[in-house]
Amino acid sequence: MIGKVISNITPFTLLDYPHKSACILWYAGCNMRCLYCYNPEIVLGKGTISFTEVISFLKKRVGLLNAVVFSGGECLIHKNILNHIKAIKEMGFLVKIDTNGSNPNVLKELINTNLIDYVALDFKALPNKFKTITKSSLFVEFETSFQLLKASKILYEIRTTYHSNLCTNSDLIEMQNYLNEKGYTGNFYVQNFSNGSETLTPLSNSISLKMEVLNTSKKPTIVIR
Template sequence: MLSKPIYNITPFTLLDYPNHAACIFWYAGCNMRCSYCYNPEIVLGKGTIPFSEAISFLKTRQGLLDAVVFSGGECLIHKKIAVQIKDVKALGYLIKIDTNGSQPGVLKQLIEENLIDYVALDFKAIQSKFQQITQSELFAEFEQSLDILLQSNIRFEVRTTYHSELISTEEINAMVGYLDAKKYTGNYYIQFFRNHVKTLENLPSSARIKAASLLPALYFNTVFRNES
């Protein structure tokens, strides 16, 4: 039976890989169940596109696109992901990974084999709230992934989706303090929940956190996304 790991392909984006034209491979399935997830059909659904078809698409975009974003769901839970990333890398594309940090072993392998160029790491919640937010017991794995990235030369960002009914201002400040204690030096992106969109669970509208409520970080900048 032909494996179809990819749910969908976004053929062009200027937003998902900093300063590069890219496409996005949306891998089906995830090992977390965050209620605010914008991609319930990807998380709960099955793939529709075989990897061979994705490679054929990329061959038609050589010279037009710079990079491929591997996203999901959680792309790193797929057994053949390292081989598939290697095949894309061989075509000359930059590789970005969007990950929840639950697969530190795979992440370490990809870094050691020089297969990735940029990582967006989701920081779902502080440890005491992590299980409630993600419906998983994977905080230790997230922490390992963060430590691996901190010890590498890979460009990466850390990001959190903020919903005022799920994460308090005090908890966001605890997350800022956690990253400071790790001496993280990149941007910390707080992504405002977009109200009135389909998510994994029905949620009330979210209020915006105020910049004045956040504690200053010593080593990094906190940047808001989706402010409009």
């Protein structure tokens, strides 16, 4: 647990864990290279904060924060992540994971050992565009993670980032249909790309998605954030 694998800490947020006060641990590194990624310094950079420093920070937040969000990058690629999560869980915090779903074996262990309370699973694209957008071949792993969550009692959400140059309205409807066919009953959260953000790959401005262009009667419900 000595290595520095955390890039930054957001000390307080009311937005990242539903109805809870939380902090965010941003783990450096990722096994995807999503074109629209707005955290290039985290994905490509090195950690600057040790887990010992995180524990010291959290000891001062016991009773003040409800939860800790593990994000990145991709937090589940780190070899000590299970120990990190267990240590924070033992401090009494709720734990949320932000993940691209590429490490189902780690996710399964977290579910089986009751170490996580909430998961945000990134649905990057369907197979026809997955490799183009993520520069990876990890869709099967994502799908396995999705099935693990669906079969569990863990609270979770499915979300995606929308950039009009990379994703069409038809793509979103197809993703919505995929989730429906797989039996997903939660909301499908869509985040509009934030124009002006530094990204891994230079992108022109995105035209924001408008709810009225989608078939809102279909399930799961698309919610634009």
